[in-house]
Amino acid sequence: MSTRDWPLWEVFVRARRGLSHVHAGSLHAPDAEMALRNARDLYTRRGEGVSIWVVQASDIVASTPDERDAFFDPAADKIYRHPTFYEVPEGVHHL
Amino acid sequence: MNTPLNTPLNTPLNTALNTALFGYTLALADDALVSAQRMGWWISRAPELEEDVALANIGLDQLGQARHLLTYAGELEGDGRSEDDLAYLRDDREFRNVQLVERPMTDFGVAMARLLVLATYQLHLYRALAVSDGAPLSGVAAKAVKEVTYHVDHASRWVLRLGDGTEQSHARMQAALDAEWPFVHELFTPCHPSLAGLVPDPAALRESVLADVRRVVTEATLVVPEVSPALGGGRRGLHTEHLGYLLAEMQHLHRSNPGAIW
Numbered sequence: 001m002s003t004r005d006w007p008l009w010e011v012f013v014r015a016r017r018g019l020s021h022v023h024a025g026s027l028h029a030p031d032a033e034m035a036l037r038n039a040r041d042l043y044t045r046r047g048e049g050v051s052i053w054v055v056q057a058s059d060i061v062a063s064t065p066d067e068r069d070a071f072f073d074p075a076a077d078k079i080y081r082h083p084t085f086y087e088v089p090e091g092v093h094h095l
Numbered sequence: 096m097n098t099p100l101n102t103p104l105n106t107p108l109n110t111a112l113n114t115a116l117f118g119y120t121l122a123l124a125d126d127a128l129v130s131a132q133r134m135g136w137w138i139s140r141a142p143e144l145e146e147d148v149a150l151a152n153i154g155l156d157q158l159g160q161a162r163h164l165l166t167y168a169g170e171l172e173g174d175g176r177s178e179d180d181l182a183y184l185r186d187d188r189e190f191r192n193v194q195l196v197e198r199p200m201t202d203f204g205v206a207m208a209r210l211l212v213l214a215t216y217q218l219h220l221y222r223a224l225a226v227s228d229g230a231p232l233s234g235v236a237a238k239a240v241k242e243v244t245y246h247v248d249h250a251s252r253w254v255l256r257l258g259d260g261t262e263q264s265h266a267r268m269q270a271a272l273d274a275e276w277p278f279v280h281e282l283f284t285p286c287h288p289s290l291a292g293l294v295p296d297p298a299a300l301r302e303s304v305l306a307d308v309r310r311v312v313t314e315a316t317l318v319v320p321e322v323s324p325a326l327g328g329g330r331r332g333l334h335t336e337h338l339g340y341l342l343a344e345m346q347h348l349h350r351s352n353p354g355a356i357w
Contacts, residue, residue, distance in 0.1 A: 027145050038145040041148050
């Protein structure tokens with residue numbers, strides 16, 4: 001029952017219907033079922049959620065800091081991707 | 096279900112019934128209160144931080160149930176005793192909890208075996224109380240049903256994992272069951288005859304509770320111990336030596352500083 005044997009899980013909590021699950025934190029648990037229950041006890045103690053996802057941290061594929069330039073910098077100067085070039089006709093409230 | 100309690104509880108006509116219902120409520124309250132105190136021992140001692148929080152949550156659920164039940168018991172009694180008076184100013188002979196919950200609980204297997212039995216019993220009892228429309232305690236019970244459902248779930252999952260785990264965890268889980276089993280039977284002590292039809296009789300829950308527990312135990316590749324019941328007597332105020340020490344720890348602050356709040 002040592003920590004060595006308990007993998008790390010990432011916890012995502014949905015605050016209420018209509019919102020998406022948001023990363024809440026992580027925890028240790030021996031398996032998925034216990035991870036879900038530990039998440040309930042650790043991250044929804046004060047009515048924070050109506051739904052929980054847990055995923056083993058090792059199953060998450062994440063971008064690395066090394067890839068940051070190639071991944072994200074090219075988007076920095078593409079201002080035409082932002083909807084700032086449209087003029088909103090006068091009197092239109094719900095475009 | 097007949098509800099003679101539609102008449103005011105404190106009328107002389109109902110005094111005998113009140114006394115019986117006071118004892119019944121106190122039994123439920125003290126089971127929850129003493130169990131909560133034992134569960135609190137685990138805070139900072141559980142095998143993992145996550146389990147630490149889980150056990151603390153469960154203990155606090157039980158404490159919440161005890162508070163509601165003690166408050167109600169105080170009203171039934173009509174002597175103006177508050178939940179604090181009942182929790183902190185009674186001696187062990189006045190406690191009505193089963194001996195199951197008062198014994199030390201410093202082994203994780205014992206903690207889970209005991210929680211499985213106690214929470215399953217509470218689930219059946221609270222459920223029956225909750226559906227008895229207009230019966231006393233139905234409000235408290237309805238809230239508690241959701242809490243103890245989770246306690247049963249938590250204990251079941253651990254019993255399954257430890258029983259059907261390694262050789263060592265299996266042996267220790269079985270030893271824990273063996274240690275708790277003589278004390279299981281006291282839970283089904285019949286309630287006072289005058290309460291028949293008003294509240295569920297614990298004696299009538301024996302088969303259904305034990306069937307639920309047996310299902311988990313068997314699935315966990317463990318065996319239901321064949322042992323003679325302990326002498327019991329907790330419902331009559333007869334306790335093991337362990338309750339005195341537990342109460343000394345639980346009550347000393349209030350007794351040394353009456354009415355202390357923080």
